[in-house]
Amino acid sequence: MSTADAAIPETPWWHTFYGGLQKMGRSLQLPVAVLPAAGILNRLGQPDVFGADGLGWDNLAKVFAAAGGALLDSSLGLPLLFCIGVAIGMAKKADGSTALAAVVGFLVYYAVLHAFPQKCTPPTVLLGNQCVDVKSLKAAAASYQNPGVLGGILMGLLTAWLWVRFHRTRLVDWLGFFNGRRLVPMITALTGLILACLGLWVWPPVGHGLTSFSQWLSDLGAIGSGIFGVANRALLLVGMHQLLNTFVWFQFGDYTKPGTGEVVHGDIPRFLAGDPTAGQFTSGFFPIMMFALPAAAMAIAHSAKPHRRKEIYGLMTSVALTSFVTGITEPIEYSFAYIAPALFALHALLTGASMAVTWGLGVHDGFSFSAGLIDYGLNWGLATKPWLIIPIGLAFAVVYYALFRFVIVHFNLKTPGREDDDQVEDVTKA
Template sequence: MMKAVQRFGGAMYVPVMLFSFAGIVVGLTILLQNPQLMGNLADPDGLLYKFSYIIQEGGWTVFRQMPILFAIGIPIALAKTAQARACMESLVVYLTFNYFVSAILTLWGNKFRVDMNADIGGVSGLTEIAGIKTLDTSIIGSILVSCIVVYIHNRYFDKKLPDFLGIFQGSTYVFFISFFVMLPLAFIVTFIWPIVQGGIASLQGILVSSGVFGVGLYTFLERALIPTGLHHFVYTPFIYGPAIVNGGINTYWIEHLNQYASSALSLKELFPQGGFALHGNSKIFGVLGIALAIYATAKREKKKVVAGLLIPATLTAVVAGITEPIEFTFLFISPLLFIVHALLAGIMAATMYAFGIVGNMGGGMIEMATQNWIPLFHNHWMTYVKQWMIGLSFTAIYFFTFRYLIVKLNVATPGREKENGTDAKLYTKKDYKAQKQHGSNKDAAPADAYSNQALLVLEALGGADNISDVSNCATRLRVSVIDETKVQTDADFRASGAHGVVRKGTAIQVIIGLSVPQVRERVERFITKANAQ
């Protein structure tokens, strides 16, 4: 069960990877259209404004088409074979589902408490998907449909039909089955979803009214569940789904950025839901304090080496919001430190919210600057002064807390290893011996660094014969093994260049980093080649 849940969590992250770049594009173009910052250059009749408008429209693609992206993205991670065809099948079936819903509501909308004559958006509960006026099920609907299609694809795509029905094999057969599954599903959704929409509206009120405690608990869970991969289930409905605001915080915030920029009201009054997107502050202020504590507690003779390891990892977290190289370094050494990190992250978010700080702050400094600080600074500079004051205060709290715990508990963080132990490191690499380890066949020799790493990871997992399933999320290779006793030690994984490994029985997560899609592709290639021999 855990393997399935983790695999699904990783699948949800496939389309999410696109949002960071798109958010920066939209944020920058909004800046160019802001007369308070650009003066006469922001004239709507000017060339700069028109050019930025064109670029902005392209940036809006992923926000306006989120359900479609999730419908296509899920099969990339979950389909066991022919992922490209599964993506096509999922898209076609998702559109079919929405055509069914639209037709049902056109005929009997009043019976389902939906007015199809109302404008899309607002409280109507309606939206438009690829030109189809339909019920707004957001990404929940697309994920549901896509998962059903992937299940049918995995089970029936390779099914051999009689020769005279051969034209209906493969994708056509999957679409045939899915078509008739979508019809009853459309009726069920049109009956249930208006009720769900009402419940979501009530939930929004409860969460917003929960105030400081709700924000702190949400942020704690978002951090604490990272090792399990279940954190996707915490933040996705808030940031990209309808849990707290229609369309998700990410899209809603950017859509209203100009409105907030021109208003003198406090951001907390304008958008109280933004308290549930403060988790990025721990990536900037918290990770900095952790890194300083690790450096301060390192042995004197190893400080220079530790600094060389920590500086790029800290910059990656602070600037881009990718925290796993540092977080997993101390997670594997001392899970207690990770729980402390999650608690401090929750307390910091709650404190910021109590002082009126809200926004779309789930990433690093680039995302925060383009979507918060720069466009809103003119009228809301005091909010960000308070954010930095609180943030830097928590950097100090992180530093002293981690420094105390590392020394008190004698935690072997980088630079504190025993003399007969490993060298100071976040991760290590050793000479690749793929040819020697995998035979003398030159055709099997790795062609690049990704292939080298993939071979070493495959060895650490017990070999190609020990792998039953492979997928990935943003930074982790998620593998199901047949015999977990064949999986090698954490040191063997780190020797491949991985940052660490999480073990849950036969469900293994190897922390690779942002190059995980390339490594996964080569792992699958080696497995396929091994199975063919």
């Protein structure tokens, strides 16, 4: 039998499913990358920076607050960003027409949802898009079914599928103008309409279930924060931690901004808006990303073979500084995650411990991008007890260094710098 005649083994469905989830996780990183800009703009618009309690430039503060708020808006800005990011990330060979189709579909979806405001709580009555108390002449904005970021992600997935399926479609000659890429936005507009109608019906029980689960975690206090931390790091191994983060970080909970009456949702937007109760699912990452993981990197470098120690010092110092300053930890974590899974299990458990300890001690801190020095300094004025992060982080740094050094040496783990000589070249290229 020739090679050409040999049957090509079919890819198991779970491999395809797992690969799709990994691709989804990578796609979510694109809109997340916008958040530093949103966080900086929002921070500059706070009263203690350019506002009345800071430099007193109220109008300039309003400009920055409005700019950052547009990106962090949990009903329009964030869902639209995630919709576009997922559509581009999930569609094979996506281009500008993919993003255009995503915007068209999302705007239709958003408008249909907002055509059906929810019933007002008595004694207020619905007048237009306001809940009005006729006796007191007070009014508040009506509420709507709001799948938020999850709705944006779903619209992005549908757009990606529709684009792949129809961007090369050819119609009859007299409709030739709408061939291919020009056809996709028309289809996504109809899809957005259908998705919104389904959302009006399906979202209430689904949203209630997700909110109840998140509320259960929140009510557990420090323990709930710790559970989230362990799950977050565990899912990083398969690239799906952003799926866990999405609802908790960008949709769960609500906070009404004083003065404006604007309601924001999600642990991160609420923190950036000044909610003193936010940060339960973000605070504990600061000690790990700024102190503990850099200490782990040094333990790996110190454990390297003598003739390779200088090389590994250079590598680990670089990734340690990256983690400390920016909060980007993947270069460190992936340096040992698959080589020494036991170390990564310890890391996940200790991350959960950091989350529990910080929240238990009353530390409320948050970030726009990640828990590095940049966000730590930028958001110091919004945080509660941010100074405690330093001693907590130093304590975890000692624990990480001691545990990593002991486990690596005692069990002779092949971390960077300890590989067999015939594997050094391949590991270096990786």
